[in-house]
Amino acid sequence: MDAAYAAAEEGSYHASELTRGPWHPEHQHAGPPSALVCRAFEQAGAVHGLTHLGRFTGNLLRPVPIGALTIEVAEDYVGRSVGHFSARLIAGGKDVARFTALLQREADVPVPDGTPGHPLPEAPRAPADCPPVTMPFAGRLRGYGDLVENRVAEGRFFQGPCSIWFRLRHALVAGEAPSPYQRALVAADSGNGISACLDFARYSFVNGDLTVNLLRRPVGEWICLQARTALAGNGCGLAESALYDEAGLIGRATQSLTVRPR
Template sequence: MNTGSYFEAIDEHRFKPTAHASGAWSVDEYHFSPLGGLLVHAIDQHLAGRPDDGLVSARISFDILGRLPLDECEVRVETLRPGRTIELLEAVALIADRPVVRARAWRLAAGDTSAVAGGGAGPLTPPEELARWPMGSVWPGGYIDSLDVRPVAPPQPGRATAWISSPLDLVAGHTSSNLASYVALVDTANGIGVRQSPTDWMFPNVDLTIHLHRQPEGRWTGLDTTVTFGPTGQGITSTVLHDINGAVGYAQQLLTVRPL
């Protein structure tokens, strides 16, 4: 893998994945994390052609519509609900002309509410004070191999808190926003505190929903994660999201749980 990115742009809407985007359930499929980041990047590019409207993305939801083969993808973005203070955008990723991921982003007006801000979780131990963890000992694939993972404490079944970062660009030759780079790491949450070994059980997520009360900053994505399995084949991965300054929001992933 001699490339420094997860994707290479073919044109404005089409992207070729590199081997770094592969895994974790199969190395010939996408790991959803970089693909999710790519959809946010596409939304950013869509907005770049418009005057700055002062809105920020406060909720981004992804529905994974099927298998994600590690092939060229196309991303299309449209405005579903225009507005001066609230807007809803949709980005759809297609592989072989088949929609495979649908993302929706609610963008809300930004303003100064610092006088009443509060209620989030306290900051995590800084990543510079923590040792790296070889997450590839649990999961295969180029995406996991690309990461710098630093647990705050040793991961336990169903419970982990860790910092994640990557030295790679999201799209070769393109500068991505802090938000796109941050979101490109969030889906890793489902793999840092596994309840059961992925060699014995499958628990892929069918969605990812991110709610933000503050826009993330810096190169580190902090994940304070709890994984719950129910008794009838469903599970939830719940995460408090952090950046280097503290909590920024929450993520939820719905899991389908079944034995291999």
């Protein structure tokens, strides 16, 4: 299948090998299912004219298997300007992740000239000026490293703080063009991996959550993560990423890490 997912009946999907993550050959990387749930949130918000995804939070309860998935979305509250939604991601009859989202109604409110802190910063380098790179785990088995292509804006892959561009090589859902928000969510969960500062062979450092805040709709196909991992020495850590498109800063992502020796 030349896409991360194939849609079945309403709310049900089948994951392809392109969703495979680096931790286990039968488990998905958290980026693609997060983007799939983002798609469901976008559809729920559009009914009310809520077109901007301001915040997306995922609580990753169990590994997400490569196979059949179901998404159930609930409308928690919809007001004049914002709506709060929640969702369950279900596999094998169990909740494997739960999500919440804030969607906002957009309005034309230009930023006045001279506003402090504006214009917002840009990514370190444009993707056209950056060398391509392949994720170290790509090629062993077809997976996430084949779903996306990468270019290095600064630093080095898996050796501490770095800035990496992401672009989807394949559709998220077969027969559909991914939305800008879906492109951002596919990439946003990778901050922990690309800025890894521990040896994969000696340590695991899995994130149990993902929160993404976006200030505007991304433009174009490329998303840059300027990522850093911080470790506390207590078996816990934090990965944080500034997110950019080719026009500049679009938001931030954070992940809580559990660090253990293998």
